[in-house]
Amino acid sequence: MSAGNESQTIESATTTIESAPDQKTRRYDRQLRLWAKSGQAALESAHILVLSSSSTSASILKNLVLPGIGQFTILDRTITEPKDAGNNFFLEGQKSIGKPRAEEATRLLLELNDGVQGHAVVNKDVQEVLASADGAEWLKGFTLIIAHNVEKGALEKLSDLLWADIKSPPLVVIRSAGFLAEIFIQFHEHAVIDSHIDTSPSLRIDKPFPALLKHATSLDLENMDVTDHGHVPYVYILVRVLEEWKASHGGNLPRTTDERKAFKTIIGKMRKKSDEENFEEAEGQAYKCWSSTVVPGDIKSLFTADATASPPHTKPFHYLLKALEIFTTTVEPHTLPLSATLPDMKADTKQYVGIQRLYKDRASEEKGIFKDILAKVLKDQGEDSSLIDDETIDAFVKNAHILKLLKGKKWGWIDADKGALSEHAQISSKQLGIHLALSSLSSLQFKHIQSQSQSEFAPTLEELTAAAQAILPEGVELQDGDLNNAVGELARAPTADLPNTAALLGGVVAQEVIKMITKQYVPVEGYCTIDLVETWTGVL
Amino acid sequence: MATTTTPNATDWPGRYYHIDQILEKAGPRTDPEWVPGDKAKEWLREGVKVLVIGAGGLGCEILSNLALTGFKDIHVIDMDTIDISNLNRQFLFRQKDVGKSKALVAAEFIMNRVPGVKVTPYHGKIQDKDEDYYMQFTLIICGLDSVEARRWINATLVNMVDPENPQSLKPLIDGGTEGFKGQARVILPTITSCYECSLDMLNKQTQFPICTIANTPRLPEHCIEWASVLEWPRVFPDKKVDNDDPDHIDWLYKQALNRAQEFKIEGVTWSLTQGVVKNIIPAIASTNAIISAACCNEAFKIATNSAAFLNNYFMFIGTDGVYSYTFEHERRPECPVCGGEALDLTISPELTLQELIDLLIERQDIQIKKPSLSTPTKQLYLQAPPQLEEATRPNLEKKVSELVPPNGDVTVTASTLPFSLSLRIAYT
Ligand SMILES: [Zn+2]
Numbered sequence: 001m002s003a004g005n006e007s008q009t010i011e012s013a014t015t016t017i018e019s020a021p022d023q024k025t026r027r028y029d030r031q032l033r034l035w036a037k038s039g040q041a042a043l044e045s046a047h048i049l050v051l052s053s054s055s056t057s058a059s060i061l062k063n064l065v066l067p068g069i070g071q072f073t074i075l076d077r078t079i080t081e082p083k084d085a086g087n088n089f090f091l092e093g094q095k096s097i098g099k100p101r102a103e104e105a106t107r108l109l110l111e112l113n114d115g116v117q118g119h120a121v122v123n124k125d126v127q128e129v130l131a132s133a134d135g136a137e138w139l140k141g142f143t144l145i146i147a148h149n150v151e152k153g154a155l156e157k158l159s160d161l162l163w164a165d166i167k168s169p170p171l172v173v174i175r176s177a178g179f180l181a182e183i184f185i186q187f188h189e190h191a192v193i194d195s196h197i198d199t200s201p202s203l204r205i206d207k208p209f210p211a212l213l214k215h216a217t218s219l220d221l222e223n224m225d226v227t228d229h230g231h232v233p234y235v236y237i238l239v240r241v242l243e244e245w246k247a248s249h250g251g252n253l254p255r256t257t258d259e260r261k262a263f264k265t266i267i268g269k270m271r272k273k274s275d276e277e278n279f280e281e282a283e284g285q286a287y288k289c290w291s292s293t294v295v296p297g298d299i300k301s302l303f304t305a306d307a308t309a310s311p312p313h314t315k316p317f318h319y320l321l322k323a324l325e326i327f328t329t330t331v332e333p334h335t336l337p338l339s340a341t342l343p344d345m346k347a348d349t350k351q352y353v354g355i356q357r358l359y360k361d362r363a364s365e366e367k368g369i370f371k372d373i374l375a376k377v378l379k380d381q382g383e384d385s386s387l388i389d390d391e392t393i394d395a396f397v398k399n400a401h402i403l404k405l406l407k408g409k410k411w412g413w414i415d416a417d418k419g420a421l422s423e424h425a426q427i428s429s430k431q432l433g434i435h436l437a438l439s440s441l442s443s444l445q446f447k448h449i450q451s452q453s454q455s456e457f458a459p460t461l462e463e464l465t466a467a468a469q470a471i472l473p474e475g476v477e478l479q480d481g482d483l484n485n486a487v488g489e490l491a492r493a494p495t496a497d498l499p500n501t502a503a504l505l506g507g508v509v510a511q512e513v514i515k516m517i518t519k520q521y522v523p524v525e526g527y528c529t530i531d532l533v534e535t536w537t538g539v540l
Numbered sequence: 541m542a543t544t545t546t547p548n549a550t551d552w553p554g555r556y557y558h559i560d561q562i563l564e565k566a567g568p569r570t571d572p573e574w575v576p577g578d579k580a581k582e583w584l585r586e587g588v589k590v591l592v593i594g595a596g597g598l599g600c601e602i603l604s605n606l607a608l609t610g611f612k613d614i615h616v617i618d619m620d621t622i623d624i625s626n627l628n629r630q631f632l633f634r635q636k637d638v639g640k641s642k643a644l645v646a647a648e649f650i651m652n653r654v655p656g657v658k659v660t661p662y663h664g665k666i667q668d669k670d671e672d673y674y675m676q677f678t679l680i681i682c683g684l685d686s687v688e689a690r691r692w693i694n695a696t697l698v699n700m701v702d703p704e705n706p707q708s709l710k711p712l713i714d715g716g717t718e719g720f721k722g723q724a725r726v727i728l729p730t731i732t733s734c735y736e737c738s739l740d741m742l743n744k745q746t747q748f749p750i751c752t753i754a755n756t757p758r759l760p761e762h763c764i765e766w767a768s769v770l771e772w773p774r775v776f777p778d779k780k781v782d783n784d785d786p787d788h789i790d791w792l793y794k795q796a797l798n799r800a801q802e803f804k805i806e807g808v809t810w811s812l813t814q815g816v817v818k819n820i821i822p823a824i825a826s827t828n829a830i831i832s833a834a835c836c837n838e839a840f841k842i843a844t845n846s847a848a849f850l851n852n853y854f855m856f857i858g859t860d861g862v863y864s865y866t867f868e869h870e871r872r873p874e875c876p877v878c879g880g881e882a883l884d885l886t887i888s889p890e891l892t893l894q895e896l897i898d899l900l901i902e903r904q905d906i907q908i909k910k911p912s913l914s915t916p917t918k919q920l921y922l923q924a925p926p927q928l929e930e931a932t933r934p935n936l937e938k939k940v941s942e943l944v945p946p947n948g949d950v951t952v953t954a955s956t957l958p959f960s961l962s963l964r965i966a967y968t
Pocket of ligand 1: 733872
């Protein structure tokens with residue numbers, strides 16, 4: 001290691017001393033460990049709209065108010081009935097009966113967190129809001145909209161409105177009755193830099209950068225002190241053995257089982273003592289030499305993503321991708337930028353800090369090259385260089401191996417796609433059964449409302465089955481019993497918002513909303529169906 | 541607080557409109573023998589007595605779900621008091637409650653919010669209660685973060701089963717979470733796999749070798765461990781670290797930071813120090829809601845028979861999409877709690893008793909912290925009382941093969957666990 005590097009290490013290690021965390025950090029400690037300050041800031045600047053103050057809606061809100069969502073608005077003109085007071089924890093029993101349900105729920109939800117603002121709009125419903133141009137604009141102004149058991153007519157209009165404008169917020173649609181439920185997120189595009197996917201970046205052992213190669217090959221292992229020998233990081237050992245291997249095997253990596261065995265034997269023979277853990281680790285990690293480091297397929301496929309029809313909020317991500325593509329095609333050795341984070345390995349302090357420094361220096365060099373490329377991309381696109389801040393670039397480079405770009409679909413797409421219906425009838429018949437049953441229930445409910453009947457909505461098993469089957473293409477059937485099991489549960493409890501189902505949906509939906517807003521972790525793609533008779537979830 | 545409630549006195553017409561749809565009609569998958577209607581409702585609302593263990597992240601959710609579902613006689617045990625870091629998810633507590641008993645505050649909140657529900661709190665340890673106490677409940681739901689406490693209640697409930705008395709079999713529903721992940725399971729003691737059967741599914745806690753901490757630190761965690769394990773006892777020989785005292789954490793943080801600078805290691809922060817010292821597991825309201833709902837839904841199904849209950853394990857992962865896995869966890873015949881068969885252990889004849897003890901602590905399927913060992917004829921090593929510990933201590937240096945004949949039996953016990961483990965020792 002050069003003297004220059006030594007002094008750098010000392011400088012960077014001299015950090016300021018933090019004082020004990022403040023009240024707010026202490027309150028949010030257990031979640032900050034999941035989504036950090038950046039995620040928390042995103043949550044705190046969000047304003048979500050919730051259509052209805054049902055037990056399910058209140059449960060969702062509870063799980064968003066607690067972690068500190070900025071604001072919420074409930075749009076619901078329902079007056080609390082005795083049945084509402086029985087299943088909703090955010091109503092005060094009989095005391096709430098006769099009062100606007102959204103106002104009661106808002107008041108009680110706000111008790112959970114002083115840092116949150118809540119509003120109840122109780123003088124109109126979503127149909128009325130949709131009917132005016134102002135209303136439509138108002139809806140589009142939210143960060144995200146949640147719709148639980150919104151009647152079919154209004155839901156379709158809302159979905160159409162939001163889908164027609166690429167700048168619209170995501171729409172989370174939840175339908176539930178009794179033990180069954182379904183969740184779908186309608187969005188155009190969703191980009192995730194910090195997906196938290198548990199995959200390690202490449203250490204580039206097969207394509208070592210000059211400083212790594214130089215250090216690994218210049219180590220005098222034979223004359224090394226026995227203690228030091230037992231603390232040489234496995235990365236150096238592998239780089240060294242692999243270089244020699246390539247030199248004697250026409251530049252190829254160990255390919256066959258015999259070759260790989262031979263490769264490990266070479267490592268084993270390098271031991272000075274039988275109990276050297278670093279050599280044991282090197283043998284264990286030898287698989288890292290079996291394949292060459294390339295741009296992972298998942299990331300490469302993002303380079304072909306169509307950026308022309310992207311919403312404004314994912315534009316920066318597409319520019320970053322463009323820069324990444326140029327980086328991987330023009331900069332040797334045609335891989336993703338090197339990651340500065342090194343896993344722990346058997347080593348003494350000096351050797352570990354040393355190899356850490358080698359990786360950090362190289363990573364920062366490559367990040368510099370990436371930044372130059374990005375600056376040029378932005379300039380070519382006529383964008384200001386301030387569009388993407390350094391923090392975002394750092395995060396992008398750090399997570400370059402686990403980036404995610406989700407292309408969303410419109411609510412209801414599956415019902416219009418005969419191919420998808422036929423395929424799912426084969427491969428995910430139970431899940432499709434739940435989706436069809438809930439679709440049929442909402443169609444019948446819509447008819448019931450339109451008929452202005454005064455009677456209680458009580459669809460028969462036959463009506464539900466017929467409406468469900470009508471969605472399926474001709475000749476397509478679900479596997480034995482799957483449709484009946486789902487439809488039968490809905491005939492049993494067509495209007496039941498069960499406390500446990502509501503609570504479970506409250507959790508699953510809040511997780512998804514947090515993922516959408518923080519742009520961390522990966523939201524669900526497709527229809528997430530839930531069966532609480534057999535206790536499973538499945539995605540269509 | 542604990543006034544007696546006349547059933548139905550506070551029930552208003554329509555209160556159970558939602559739940560009653562399930563209880564008035566069978567579904568396609570309901571047991572054909574099941575009789576829907578008033579009997580089922582009465583039993584749920586008047587006959588069932590539920591115990592909730594833990595009034596924390598899961599407990600708060602479990603209590604509110606049970607109350608809304610119509611369970612009216614609920615007991616809750618928790619030994620903890622409320623901390624500010626609980627408030628991001630334990631929604632029955634407010635800033636003004638910090639420092640008070642979780643069980644008491646939670647019980648009072650539920651009784652205020654859901655009229656007619658009686659919640660009986662106990663601020664203390666589950667180990668304070670005996671079999672007679674646990675015998676009074678219809679079922680037990682556990683929302684704990686302690687492995688030790690779960691092993692205790694699991695073993696206690698398995699031991700309680702008397703084949704002559706069907707009432708002695710208490711279904712145990714257990715939930716647990718970590719970040720966006722969690723699991724819920726139903727344990728029928730002696731019938732399904734028990735908590736002990738699945739001990740090897742737990743994530744292994746990272747233990748750093750003491751020589752790394754003392755001599756060759758590489759990670760910020762090594763520096764923090766050095767501060768708490770080595771430096772604190774050296775400077776304060778008479779005082780233990782209080783994980784909840786910010787001044788203690790602050791001291792550890794500063795020591796760790798100094799050491800990190802000395803070794804040029806980056807990354808020691810206040811938050812990491814606290815996380816390592818307290819072994820903090822990230823926790824959020826939404827995951828607790830999912831797991832508690834799954835637990836209470838099973839409690840509802842078990843109590844009413846309105847649908848078949850989970851057999852027997854539900855795992856949920858929300859980090860990458862929505863993923864879950866429902867499966868039957870199998871019983872382990874050599875489970876020390878419900879299995880009955882001895883665990884075969886083949887060791888080197890050179891292995892000392894101390895090394896055998898280390899092995900038992902290490903093994904993922906055993907995890908006994910301070911084991912005492914004996915054979916049918918002699919005591920090998922006892923952790924307590926002090927006189928016996930001293931008398932048996934010389935054995936630690938001896939080879940096991942000098943103390944136990946081939947295929948000999950060894951019984952392992954620990955004061956924290958209400959069961960013993962039988963080993964059959966063979967030599968290589
Ligand atoms: Zn067992």
